[in-house]
Amino acid sequence: MSSGRHRVAVLVRDGVLPMELGLVHQLFGGARGPAGERLYEVRTCAVTGPGMIRTDADFPIGAPHGPEELARADTVIVPASHEEDESLTPSALPTQLARALENAAGAARLASICTGAFVLAAAGLLDGRRATTHWLSTDLFARRFPSVTVDPDVLYVDEGRILTSAGEAAGVDLCLHLIRGDHGAAVAADVARRTVVPPHREGGQAQYIQRPVTPAQSTSTxxxxxxxxxxxxxxxxxxxxxxxxxxxxxxxxxxxxxxxxLTPMQWLTQRRLDRARELLESTDHTVDRVATEAGFGTAASLRAHFVAGVGVAPATYRATFRGSGPPRE
The missing domain is CATH 1.10.10 (Arc Repressor Mutant, subunit A)
Incomplete structure (x- = not known):
């Protein structure tokens, strides 16, 4: 992997869903810095070494790297395998898979997409944590891994070093969430525009929406x-x-x-947070002015919503993604 770029390793297994592998490459591979430079290197790794991997489609894929590449990764992502995941238990984790995960122990982050959460749970990595997986599998997941707090109603769960997401589309949200945390809202929004997907859906949004595509009719909101x-x-x-x-x-x-x-007010708060992120990254406005222009009214209200929704104070967020001069309050 090229020096200086964040290294993402995708651990694939027989039965992998091609869309889940592809979305990781598409999103992280599309992230660009100010001069158009790539911000990530993405590598596809097989459990037992380089070679061909069966997918859940009618074509295989080639994995150019083996599990040793996981030891050099900053982020390791485990997509689903329809052949294996729901058979995994703490006492039935294949030896080679367990060894591959040991190589990933030094990674700054571990993440799963869809039922890839079964892998992390079977390895004991989710014990005592919140997690999610595809809504069709949450009941089985909860029964099999009682030491994990399963949240069946969210798109993804961020527990710091370990993150889990729901189905394939939620994997897009998770990857954008990671990119946003690494490089800010502007970079994540650019990736979303390139990929023609929504730039930001909060992890707490419901997995299953009755009408996921807004109908083009007068009764739409x-x-x-x-x-x-x-x-x-x-x-x-x-x-x-x-x-x-x-x-x-x-x-x-x-x-x-x-x-x-989402409820209308939840949606409105998210859009205002998006606007506040944009202003903090791209302007020198005071926090008071950002609060006014984003619709929070006061700096105190902005700080409270920002800490709850983003996890840090506005000034800390600005310092992280602008890195120039003291924060303006």
Whole structure:
């Protein structure tokens, strides 16, 4: 792997889902720095060494690297295997897989996509932690790994060094979350634009949405969302949003949750956090001004929401992703 770039290793096994492997390469491979330089190196690693790996499709893939590459990685990602995952238990982790995971022990981060969480759990890496997996497998996961706190209703769980995500699409959200944490919202948004996916869905958003694709009809809440997005700095109310969709508050709230997986106010808070991130990264505005322009009203309100949603204070976030001069409060 090239020196100076964050090293991502993807551990693939027979039965891997090609989409899950591809999305890791697509998203991390598309992350660029200010001069257009690649920010990550991504390597595909097999459990037993370089070679051909069966997929759950009608074609194999070639893994150019073996498990020793995991020892050189900064982040190790374990996608799902439909052939293996749901058979794994703490007492039935294949020896070669266990040895491969030992090579990954020094990685700064370990992450799973979909039922790849069974691998981390069977290795004891999720004991005492929160985790998630595909909603169809959460009941089995909870029974098999009682020492893990399973959250079946989220897209991904960030436990610091170890992260887990739900199905394939949630793997996109997880990768963007990691890129955002490494290099900021602007880089993650650029990757999302290149890939034509939503730039940010919070991990706490529901896995299963009744209508994941917003219907193109007058009963959609899409117009209200677009209206609100242009007015984040204003003190918007649920009644105002419902009026934009010509619905009652009750109908609008139900329809909104069906279409987005969030309540209107949760969605609004997320969009305001996105706007605050953008301002902190790209301007020299004081925190007071960022709070006003993002719609939080006061610096205290912004700090409270930012710490709850991002995990750090606004000034700390700015120092991390701008790195120039003292934070402006």
């Amino acid at each position: 899409g117009a209200a969302r677009a209206w609100a997005q242009a007015r984040l700095h204003e003190p918007l109310t649920l009644r105002q949003l419902a009026d934009q969709a010509s619905m009652s508050v009750r109908t609008f709230s139900r329809r909104f949750r069906e279409e987005t997986g």
